[in-house]
Amino acid sequence: MYDLIIIGAGPAGLTAALYAGRADLKTLVLGIVTNSNAHKAHLIENYLGIESISGPDYMMRCLEHAKKFGAEYLEREVLDIKHNGEQDFTIVDSERDAYKARAVLIASGLGFKPSGIKNEQPLIGRGVSFCVTCDGAFFKGKNLAVIGSSNYAADEALQLLTYTPHITILSHGKKFEISPKLEKVLKEREIACVETQKISKFLGEEKLSAVEYADGEMQEFDGIFMALGHATAADFATKLGIERTGPQKAYIVSNPLNGKTNVPGVYAAGDCTGGNAQASKSSGEGCNAAIQIIKDLKGIAAFVDYS
Numbered sequence: 001m002y003d004l005i006i007i008g009a010g011p012a013g014l015t016a017a018l019y020a021g022r023a024d025l026k027t028l029v030l031g032i033v034t035n036s037n038a039h040k041a042h043l044i045e046n047y048l049g050i051e052s053i054s055g056p057d058y059m060m061r062c063l064e065h066a067k068k069f070g071a072e073y074l075e076r077e078v079l080d081i082k083h084n085g086e087q088d089f090t091i092v093d094s095e096r097d098a099y100k101a102r103a104v105l106i107a108s109g110l111g112f113k114p115s116g117i118k119n120e121q122p123l124i125g126r127g128v129s130f131c132v133t134c135d136g137a138f139f140k141g142k143n144l145a146v147i148g149s150s151n152y153a154a155d156e157a158l159q160l161l162t163y164t165p166h167i168t169i170l171s172h173g174k175k176f177e178i179s180p181k182l183e184k185v186l187k188e189r190e191i192a193c194v195e196t197q198k199i200s201k202f203l204g205e206e207k208l209s210a211v212e213y214a215d216g217e218m219q220e221f222d223g224i225f226m227a228l229g230h231a232t233a234a235d236f237a238t239k240l241g242i243e244r245t246g247p248q249k250a251y252i253v254s255n256p257l258n259g260k261t262n263v264p265g266v267y268a269a270g271d272c273t274g275g276n277a278q279a280s281k282s283s284g285e286g287c288n289a290a291i292q293i294i295k296d297l298k299g300i301a302a303f304v305d306y307s
């Protein structure tokens with residue numbers, strides 16, 4: 001059991017890890033440092049105290065700094081979060097390992113993933129869904145497709161087995177990048193992974209009836225679950241019932257002064273909350289959220305850290 005699990009190893013997540021570790025919270029960061037947007041920066045010249053640094057050097061320094069104060073770091077992608085009750089969360093990663101935590105900080109950065117598939121928007125809620133936990137039960141015994149090529153798509157497909165055995169993963173023009181462990185489970189559970197051309201269109205008037213591929217060929221399905229890329233802040237928010245805002249409802253609504261979301265025990269910081277996409281802003285929100293988490297978990301009204 002961890003006190004705090006942080007999803008995301010960018011400036012927001014690692015600042016929070018530094019504070020939480022220093023306050024002796026048992027803290028785990030799950031994320032991939034090299035996937036942080038800051039890691040992609042050629043040069044960062046507007047972070048106070050560091051006149052000029054390359055993105056990769058900056059992020060490696062951030063990681064070492066956070067670890068110095070005791071935070072653990074695992075280079076893993078989070079696929080799923082479950083809220084079991086008060087101060088009780090289960091987090092599942094791409095290796096199907098599960099971790100328990102009393103509090104969760106979502107600091108997973110920007111996560112836009114517009115599919116570009118025609119008719120997606122009008123068919124959302126009419127056969128096109130983004131969340132198995134939320135909508136799986138509407139598709140009992142139906143013939144379903146999961147669109148995606150990653151571990152996240154595999155996990156969504158496995159979760160669908162609760163409702164139907166008729167599941168196909170369509171790669172949507174990409175090569176599959178699913179971990180051997182997950183690949184084995186998919187095989188055992190007879191979920192078909194089909195490397196397809198890009199899907200150009202969803203068909204159906206009142207509700208989805210089929211997908212149309214780039215070459216004009218069609219394939220019938222009763223429902224589609226979108227799982228492009230990896231799980232984003234918006235996906236976690238949907239699963240946990242957190243309010244979202246902004247274009248495509250991609251941002252988590254949180255209080256910037258303390259990172260609190262509308263779900264007790266879940267906090268958010270950084271680019272995933274919208275606003276200025278800057279390392280300083282993300283770091284600041286990570287600090288605010290961590291201080292609130294320390295107060296909430298220790299049951300103290302004030303946190304002072306200048307001893």
Ligand SMILES: Cc1cc2nc3c(=O)[nH]c(=O)nc-3n(C[C@H](O)[C@H](O)[C@H](O)COP(=O)(O)OP(=O)(O)OC[C@H]3O[C@@H](n4cnc5c(N)ncnc54)[C@H](O)[C@@H]3O)c2cc1C
Pocket residue numbers: 007008009010011012013030031032033034035036037038039040041042043044045046047076077078079107108109110230231232269270271272276277278279280282
């Ligand atoms: C090219 C470029 C140049 C930039 N230059 C500057 C600059 O000069 N100055 C500046 O201040 N800002 C700059 N930025 C913006 C800055 O990088 C971001 O604002 C900052 O990185 C946001 O921090 P974050 O911690 O919120 O998210 P990120 O740094 O993007 O980190 C997100 C983290 O979440 C993890 N994650 C995502 N999904 C999952 C999942 N499902 N499971 C586990 N982990 C997950 C990722 O692996 C990553 O570790 C630049 C951005 C880019 C792209």
